[in-house]
Amino acid sequence: MFSKKYRLSYLPLFMRILMKKLQEALRMTHSVDEMLSMLGKYLIFDLAESFEQVRFWDKDNLIQVMKDIFLGAKRSFMILIDEWDCLFREYQLDTDAQKRYLDFLRVELKDQEYINAISTMNWNEVIDSLERSKKLLEALWAMDSR
Numbered sequence: 047m048f049s050k051k052y053r054l055s056y057l058p059l060f061m062r063i064l065m066k067k068l069q070e071a072l073r074m075t076h077s078v079d080e081m082l083s084m085l086g087k088y089l090i091f092d093l094a095e096s097f098e099q100v101r102f103w104d105k106d107n108l109i110q111v112m113k114d115i116f117l118g119a120k121r122s123f124m125i126l127i128d129e130w131d132c133l134f135r136e137y138q139l140d141t142d143a144q145k146r147y148l149d150f151l152r153v154e155l156k157d158q159e160y161i162n163a164i165s166t167m168n169w170n171e172v173i174d175s176l177e178r179s180k181k182l183l184e185a186l187w188a189m190d191s192r
Contacts, residue, residue, distance in 0.1 A: 068129050090105060123160055125155060
């Protein structure tokens with residue numbers, strides 16, 4: 047629906063929005079640990095590519111990479127997780143897998159200074175919300191400049 051260039055140019059100034067589809071990663075792997083490792087590697091790759099100017103202390107550690115970007119580029123993150131509950135459907139009886147997944151989300155994302163917000167909204171809902179916000183801000187700026 048929207049091109050990647052449009053989506054990236056539309057992001058708020060001090061936020062970087064990441065979206066990874068857990069369902070796709072789950073299909074490509076054979077265990078929760080493998081899925082979480084894959085997601086971490088993909089996120090690190092995307093972040094390192096997007097923030098080439100930042101010096102990373104440990105490119106194998108997602109938390110450290112996000113902290114380095116927060117400190118070096120003064121950017122916080124809004125995390126969008128599409129299909130965040132797919133693991134519970136796939137591993138309905140494996141409470142250990144569910145616990146490892148929830149631990150990953152808690153340790154990596156909860157109460158971290160580099161996380162601005164976390165949402166399970168889908169991408170199109172976020173774009174619609176941003177468009178409404180942009181129109182409101184433009185109207186306010188137009189009124190303010192008169």
